[in-house]
Amino acid sequence: MGRIQLKQVQKAFGDVEVIPPLDLEINDGEFVVFVGPSGCGKSTLLRLIAGLEDTTSGVIEIDGADATDLPPAKRGLAMVFQSYALYPHMSVRKNIAFPMRMAKMSQEEQDKRIDAAAKALNLTDYLDRRPGQLSGGQRQRVAIGRAIVREPAAFLFDEPLSNLDAALRVGMRMEISELHKKLETTMVYVTHDQVEAMTMADKIVVLQAGVIEQVGSPLELYRTPRNLFVAGFIGSPKMNFIQGEEAAKHGAQTIGIRPEHIDVSMSGGQWQGTVGVAEHLGSDTFIHIHGIPGCDPMTVRADGEVTVSYGDTVSLTPRSDQIHKFDANGLRMS
Amino acid sequence: MARAVSNGKKIANTAIAGTVGFLMFFPILWILILSFKTEEDAIRAPLEILFSSGWTMDSFAAVQARSDYFKHFMNSVTISVGSTFLGLLIAIPAAWAMAFVPAKRTKDVLMWMLSTKMLPPVGVLIPIYLIFRDFGLLDTRIGLTFVLMMINLPIIIWMLYTYFKEIPGEILEAARMDGASLREEVIYVLTPMAIPGMASTVLLNIILAWNEAFWTLNLTAAKAAPLTAFIASYSSPEGLFYAKLSAASIMAIAPILIMGWFSQKQLVRGLTFGAVK
Numbered sequence: 113m114g115r116i117q118l119k120q121v122q123k124a125f126g127d128v129e130v131i132p133p134l135d136l137e138i139n140d141g142e143f144v145v146f147v148g149p150s151g152c153g154k155s156t157l158l159r160l161i162a163g164l165e166d167t168t169s170g171v172i173e174i175d176g177a178d179a180t181d182l183p184p185a186k187r188g189l190a191m192v193f194q195s196y197a198l199y200p201h202m203s204v205r206k207n208i209a210f211p212m213r214m215a216k217m218s219q220e221e222q223d224k225r226i227d228a229a230a231k232a233l234n235l236t237d238y239l240d241r242r243p244g245q246l247s248g249g250q251r252q253r254v255a256i257g258r259a260i261v262r263e264p265a266a267f268l269f270d271e272p273l274s275n276l277d278a279a280l281r282v283g284m285r286m287e288i289s290e291l292h293k294k295l296e297t298t299m300v301y302v303t304h305d306q307v308e309a310m311t312m313a314d315k316i317v318v319l320q321a322g323v324i325e326q327v328g329s330p331l332e333l334y335r336t337p338r339n340l341f342v343a344g345f346i347g348s349p350k351m352n353f354i355q356g357e358e359a360a361k362h363g364a365q366t367i368g369i370r371p372e373h374i375d376v377s378m379s380g381g382q383w384q385g386t387v388g389v390a391e392h393l394g395s396d397t398f399i400h401i402h403g404i405p406g407c408d409p410m411t412v413r414a415d416g417e418v419t420v421s422y423g424d425t426v427s428l429t430p431r432s433d434q435i436h437k438f439d440a441n442g443l444r445m446s
Numbered sequence: 447m448a449r450a451v452s453n454g455k456k457i458a459n460t461a462i463a464g465t466v467g468f469l470m471f472f473p474i475l476w477i478l479i480l481s482f483k484t485e486e487d488a489i490r491a492p493l494e495i496l497f498s499s500g501w502t503m504d505s506f507a508a509v510q511a512r513s514d515y516f517k518h519f520m521n522s523v524t525i526s527v528g529s530t531f532l533g534l535l536i537a538i539p540a541a542w543a544m545a546f547v548p549a550k551r552t553k554d555v556l557m558w559m560l561s562t563k564m565l566p567p568v569g570v571l572i573p574i575y576l577i578f579r580d581f582g583l584l585d586t587r588i589g590l591t592f593v594l595m596m597i598n599l600p601i602i603i604w605m606l607y608t609y610f611k612e613i614p615g616e617i618l619e620a621a622r623m624d625g626a627s628l629r630e631e632v633i634y635v636l637t638p639m640a641i642p643g644m645a646s647t648v649l650l651n652i653i654l655a656w657n658e659a660f661w662t663l664n665l666t667a668a669k670a671a672p673l674t675a676f677i678a679s680y681s682s683p684e685g686l687f688y689a690k691l692s693a694a695s696i697m698a699i700a701p702i703l704i705m706g707w708f709s710q711k712q713l714v715r716g717l718t719f720g721a722v723k
Contacts, residue, residue, distance in 0.1 A: 164619050185625035197620035201638045210634075211624035258624070 114298030381427030609643025
């Protein structure tokens with residue numbers, strides 16, 4: 113079981129309130145991702161759940177029991193750190209065994225679990241090496257191994273992939289997702305990368321300045337962002353925001369349209385603009401277009417084969433059913 | 447960044463470095479040479495000493511006959527090792543607290559501790575002497591161990607602090623998440639990771655305590671006198687006995703020199719105060 117409830121949890125460092133009182137519910141078996149820009153309090157929130165930081169006020173419940181004042185070890189959670197935090201003086205085997213050793217588990221049981229974890233994580237050949245002799249991806253797998261042998265109520269991941277190179281990151285992303293499907297254990301995952309959030313999460317929690325901006329499934333956040341911040345944060349490339357006259361036509365302060373919901377043609381569209389930089393990704397082309405009133409530059413996602421050159425004049429048409437409307441407070445209208 | 451250095455430059459650099467090294471080593475070499483001469487030879491002109499006099503062990507024999515080398519040696523060992531380990535007992539918790547649970551004033555406390563090393567020791571000689579006299583600590587090994595511990599404590603704490611600082615906090619947090627108590631965290635994670643640093647701290651402090659002369663000369667007479675006092679006793683009002691003084695010096699510095707030689711690697715790390723990873 114791994115149900116975590118935060119009730120009016122608040123955290124202040126001295127006079128600085130990093131997390132104003134917030135409520136959050138994480139259901140058993142859920143993969144929850146905390147996402148937000150640097151300094152939004154997502155790591156602090158995770159550390160509060162872990163018990164590595166004390167709450168200033170509020171209650172944290174794990175499986176219905178008050179865990180607010182429990183030390184980290186007693187919460188039954190396992191954590192994977194950004195820096196892996198392996199014990200450099202111990203072999204991989206000893207690293208993975210450490211939590212079981214601390215729990216005074218029998219040697220037999222330890223060996224059994226180490227072998228199972230090593231097999232699942234492709235570490236069998238590396239059990240006698242030191243962390244220093246492993247690659248970044250292998251180290252991360254050792255850190256995960258150390259977490260799974262404890263059979264925790266929930267896994268906490270603190271930006272586990274940000275030290276890996278891009279290709280490895282995609283691979284590890286899938287491995288962690290697969291692990292979640294296999295173990296069906298609650299996972300709480302912190303990242304600043306919205307792609308990781310979108311691809312892995314059952315539920316995304318978008319944070320800004322310690323405040324939860326929106327909680328929802330990836331597609332919910334994509335389709336119906338609650339406010340301008342979430343609209344701009346979820347989705348890549350970013351949503352285009354248009355203000356002024358164009359927005360007023362829709363009765364809104366700001367309207368938003370995602371780059372993939374704009375059609376490009378040579379003439380006859382709703383807006384005219386000049387092509388700036390075009391980024392060719394092969395499958396898609398991201399075109400930055402200047403000269404659209406109320407939005408400069410506007411990003412458009414076009415077909416990979418589209419051929420436009422710098423300085424060309426193009427015509428754009430937004431799909432009317434995909435226009436997001438926001439009021440003067442930045443909140444979604446209807 | 448690798449820079450291309452011409453062969454000529456390399457040879458010149460090596461020659462300069464060799465010369466400087468030799469100049470620094472020369473006094474010790476000269477003491478070594480003098481210690482194997484008779485008193486008459488030892489006061490002759492340098493070239494005569496080198497080329498036209500015989501070699502003898504007489505000075506060592508004379509020194510050993512006149513004073514009990516072994517007693518002084520044991521005093522030195524007791525005082526330097528004792529003060530270092532006593533210092534560690536205080537320094538480990540202190541450095542631990544400052545490295546892992548720093549408070550607002552931690553940096554100030556560290557600077558204040560270092561500043562005590564800038565005070566000329568003679569400034570506190572009289573109060574300490576009087577305290578020693580009143581507590582019956584004059585010329586005792588316990589008193590000297592205590593004073594040398596205090597003298598070197600700032601350095602021990604600074605060194606351990608910098609070593610502990612190098613240990614990433616996340617690793618200790620990982621241990622906490624893995625269920626380790628504070629005691630287990632210190633025994634299984636912190637200490638093994640800090641052992642190289644602790645070793646060089648111990649070595650450096652033993653050397654500093656061994657060589658410390660000001661307090662040892664002023665607070666001891668006969669019973670607790672370590673090797674520094676033993677050397678000093680050969681520069682006496684009866685006149686200078688170069689050969690015997692040299693022999694005594696060699697006997698006093700040999701143990702620490704040998705120890706230093708074998709532990710060079712640790713020491714270099716210690717002296718860079720943890721700056722080199």
